[in-house]
Amino acid sequence: MARKEKKQMVVVFxxxxxxxxxxxxxxxxxxxxxxxxxxxxxxxxxxxxxxLMKNIFASSKQAFYRFALILPIPPIPEDAWIEYIARKFASxxxxxxxxxxxxxxxxxxxxxxxxxxxxxxxxxxxxxxxEKKLSLETVRIGYERALYALSPLFDRIIDELNxxxxxxxxxxxxxxxxxxxxxxxxxxxxxxxxDFLMAKGVIEKSGRGxxxxxxxxxxxxxxxxxx
Numbered sequence: 550m551a552r553k554e555k556k557q558m559v560v561v562f563x564x565x566x567x568x569x570x571x572x573x574x575x576x577x578x579x580x581x582x583x584x585x586x587x588x589x590x591x592x593x594x595x596x597x598x599x600x601l602m603k604n605i606f607a608s609s610k611q612a613f614y615r616f617a618l619i620l621p622i623p624p625i626p627e628d629a630w631i632e633y634i635a636r637k638f639a640s641x642x643x644x645x646x647x648x649x650x651x652x653x654x655x656x657x658x659x660x661x662x663x664x665x666x667x668x669x670x671x672x673x674x675x676x677x678x679x680e681k682k683l684s685l686e687t688v689r690i691g692y693e694r695a696l697y698a699l700s701p702l703f704d705r706i707i708d709e710l711n712x713x714x715x716x717x718x719x720x721x722x723x724x725x726x727x728x729x730x731x732x733x734x735x736x737x738x739x740x741x742x743x744d745f746l747m748a749k750g751v752i753e754k755s756g757r758g759x760x761x762x763x764x765x766x767x768x769x770x771x772x773x774x775x776x
Contacts, residue, residue: 551589558590564662565594566601566750577605577612584616592617597661598750598763625661630654634668638683643675649683656692658765663695670694696766703770710749715742723752723760724771730758 551558562568568576584592594617596602605613631650638645653671657664671683671691680687710716719729719742730739743760746752755761762768 551587556589559593560590561593561595563595564597566596566598566605581612581616600747600753600763601750604748625659627651627654627659630659630664634664637668638672641672642681643672644682646683649685649688652685652688653692656688656765658762660764660766663699663764663766666698667691667695670698696770699766700770703767706749706751706767707771710746710751713742713745715739716745719743720746720751720771721775723762724768724775728758729760 568580584590594602594606599621603619605611606615606617606619608614631647631654634650634653635645635647653664653667657667667688668691671687674687674690674694675681675683678687710720715734715738718731718734719739722731723729723746729743730736743752746760747754750763751767752760753763
C-alpha cells in the first residue's frame, strides 16, 4: 500500500506483548521476516506490560531484538483518567461525579486495560438498570462484573506460573503485602522466581527488595482465592 500510494505509512500494534499468546511463539519471527523488508513504513508497538515489552525488544534471544527504539511511557495521571472517563460517560448521556470515577481508578490502580473493562461493565450495568448516573455502588457492581470477566484470563496466568516451582510461594507473599524473600528459601531460588514473575509481566520492582503487581485486579483475584 505504501509503495502503491507513494506515501509514508505508520502501522500501530496495541498490546503487542499478547501476540504470542494469540498466535503462538513463532509469530514474532514471522513478523520480523516481513517487517524488515518493508520500505516507507514505520512501526509503533504499544504494550501495557513493560517487562514483557522490554524482553521482546531488548533480549538477544528474541526475534525483535534491537528492532525498535524503546520509549518508556509514564503512567497516566489520576486527574487525566478522571477527566477522560467523565468526558466519555458524558458523551453517552451519563452523569459521573468525581468520587465515583476516582473509585474506578483506585480499584484498577490506573491499569489501562482493566480501567477500560471496569468502565465498560459500569456502562452496560447502567443501561440494563435504566440509570443515568454513576454511584459508588454501581462502580462496585461494575468492578465485580469486570473481575468475573477477567477470571478465565487470570486462571490461565496462574496455571502458567504454577509451572515454576518457587514462583507460587513468592507470588503469594507479594500478594499479601509481605517481602518477597524468606529465610526458609534460598535467596537464589527466590531471585529466579522473581525474575520469572517479572519476565511474565506479573510484578515490577517498586523499591529495594520490594515488588508490586503490575495489575492490581490480578492481585485482588489471587487474594480472594487465598481467603
